Amino acid sequence: MKKQKRTTIYDIAKKLNLNASSVSRALSNNSNVSEATRQLILATAKELNYQQNSMASNLRKGQNQTIGVIVPHINQNFFADIIAGLEEVTYQKGYNLVICQSNESYLREIKCVNTLINQHVSCIAISICADFEDDSHLRNIKEHGIPLIQFDRVTDTLDTFKVLNDNEQASMEAVSHMIEQGYKRIALLEGPQNLNIFRQRKEGYLKALKKHNYPLVPELIKENAWTKELGAESTRQLLSLPEPPDAIFASTSDFSALGVLEVATKKGLKVPEELGICGYSNEPFTEITSPSITTIDQYSVSMGKAIANLYFQEIDFMDNGSHPQTVSIKPQLIVRSSTLRNKNRV
């Protein structure tokens, strides 16, 4: 079955002895082509009866709009699920989603922002990187008249629409649960404190200790323990203390909690009897470890939907940057075997 022959940009390129990409650029008014060349290409396109692909032409008329999302990582279920939720709503509305990842690098984050500005996306949703320095690139988004929504990891230096998780409350509930299970020395693995989410989780830990009249033991708090490797390293240090902890709250991530579990298992410590472990984010693997890991579900799909709904509901306000709103999602503690020392107390 042969398709009907129609003039393509290759035919134009061949006739003029030019690259197809130059022809494409000229036909889409890209400024990288000289005016003389453009006129020549347009004349030849007319002569050969070239018809722009109607789908692409519709796109150019703005009938296919795009939302850009920037996340630190795509390979964490938390962010992948946010994107899934976002996409569920945007797809129904006929919008497309393009995704950029910053890899926790501030310079890459700036590049992602510039790429999306250059692509004239209808809206940018961003969760900032751990390396975040200042908000000038985010101001740049607003200066280009592009609605900006911050989610999860946000900077408060900028007044924008936001979708957040109540990290402090969730963290307080997790630590209170461990205290109720009878753990006496609960260590905290904390994330980079320049990020709001990790400051809030630490605050929840401190509040739970205070509420239950537990002393704050500085040596039980480990900084920047937010990957599996760093979680493992911090655990080795904690377990070498003269008075080691009997529980570890990996407030940074489930990956860090997995590092804790692996070190505990290697050292022959019984979990949850001798060491309680709680992670953060409800990554799917926390169900299949042995024992399964207590964690916090952030309802990431709902967060994604909330971002998209915020955009579609408030688009008129966003367009002129006024009336920023904050939507807060309440996470939930998921109690599993790794902290269930005393079944009667749950």
Place this chain on the structure above:
Amino acid sequence: MKKQKRTTIYDIAKKLNLNASSVSRALSNNSNVSEATRQLILATAKELNYQQNSMASNLRKGQNQTIGVIVPHINQNFFADIIAGLEEVTYQKGYNLVICQSNESYLREIKCVNTLINQHVSCIAISICADFEDDSHLRNIKEHGIPLIQFDRVTDTLDTFKVLNDNEQASMEAVSHMIEQGYKRIALLEGPQNLNIFRQRKEGYLKALKKHNYPLVPELIKENAWTKELGAESTRQLLSLPEPPDAIFASTSDFSALGVLEVATKKGLKVPEELGICGYSNEPFTEITSPSITTIDQYSVSMGKAIANLYFQEIDFMDNGSHPQTVSIKPQLIVRSSTLRNKNRV
């Protein structure tokens, strides 16, 4: 510390009583603004001494180029690692990466393609969806003069640059390994046969049986068992057979293998003694299940780098669509506990 005040598009919008986004569109020559409005905006911008942000202006001059990648899912480590490899190279070259996911939907895949064409990306790399129908949207990429690289899941109806994994060979090695471990009735969970990768894996299974003079037993082959749930369902059916299998090769994915393991564990079957299990892709969780799961590593980071290197090395050929090359990456069998019935035989 107050920043120096400079004219923004908001100032122009306010003066003309227009939306900031209209001003942005006019200043970036977007065709959604009437010529009269555009002229008014340009005049006002001049009057207010508006200066375009230099970073954005550089972008518009093409100094910040972008590669678009379309994958079925971002939340499988396989694709996330390919993207990481791609990004490692493109970032060094000063290129940005934007990612779209098709969610295994043909219609969404078309939308992703159109979005990236509309954004005039420098190159599109795609791994097609399970729902794939025909290649007209991919031809559309070529007709727009945009270099196209297919990877992993590809259509052979189109002659493009390709980066592939040797699925048949890997699959043959996996099944041969199970045969050498003494398994006698090896079932196959197969993926949608419209995708090249799943046809190749089935071919490898058939070749291994033939090589070892094992009979082909049709009832041991289960179609479309490529999620955890479908893998579990197929396993229940297989284990209900009068003569059930003593090994299951989940050639579709490790997720499917996880479904097999969960059903086997629930039924009290000993793995690997009573049932051998092999997955595909080396997702990180296969190391932490109990027992750990034998699988196939596809060197996905290397695949991503190969895609980017292909682009940068062959850019001149790609520009006019000639000399397509295929790069093939050899995957590797990772033997773990779930198939290690006979330790002396490894």
